[in-house]
Every structure is written in structure tokens, then in C-alpha cells.
Amino acid sequence: MQIGRDAMQIEVGDKVKVRNANNTENPETYTVLEIDGDFVKLKHPKIGGYFGFKLESISEVINENR
Numbered sequence: 016m017q018i019g020r021d022a023m024q025i026e027v028g029d030k031v032k033v034r035n036a037n038n039t040e041n042p043e044t045y046t047v048l049e050i051d052g053d054f055v056k057l058k059h060p061k062i063g064g065y066f067g068f069k070l071e072s073i074s075e076v077i078n079e080n081r
Contacts, residue, residue: 025047025050028046028047029046029047029077030076031045031047031075032044032045032075033045033068033073034074042074043059050070053070054068054069055068
């Protein structure tokens with residue numbers, strides 16, 4: 016799936032960083048679990064369960080599984 020002007024490629028299993036106004040210096044790295052339209056389910060590295068974010072909230076793809 017491509018998002019944004021830069022057309023980031025995001026797939027399930029990729030590692031991503033999400034924009035965070037409270038922690039701009041060292042944002043957490045999440046794992047993509049599912050992509051559903053304009054939303055993505057992400058796994059936090061230290062907290063159980065998953066979090067839902069808008070695709071536009073993703074600031075960087077760290078690891079692309081391709």
C-alpha cells in the first residue's frame with residue numbers, strides 16, 4: 016500500500032514510526048499487523064494488544080519486508 020506524497024510502501028510485518036507530539040526525539044517503533052483502508056493496526060514493542068492509527072500518522076518506514 017502506498018501512502019502520502021512520498022508514496023511510502025507499507026506492508027504487514029514492516030516496522031514503522033508514528034508521529035507523536037509528546038515524544039518527537041525518540042518515537043517508538045511499531046510493527047504493522049493489519050492495514051484496513053485508511054487505518055493500520057500496530058503492535059507496540061512493550062505493551063500488549065494493538066493500537067489503531069490513521070495511515071497519515073506514520074512518519075517513517077524503518078524496515079520494509081521486501
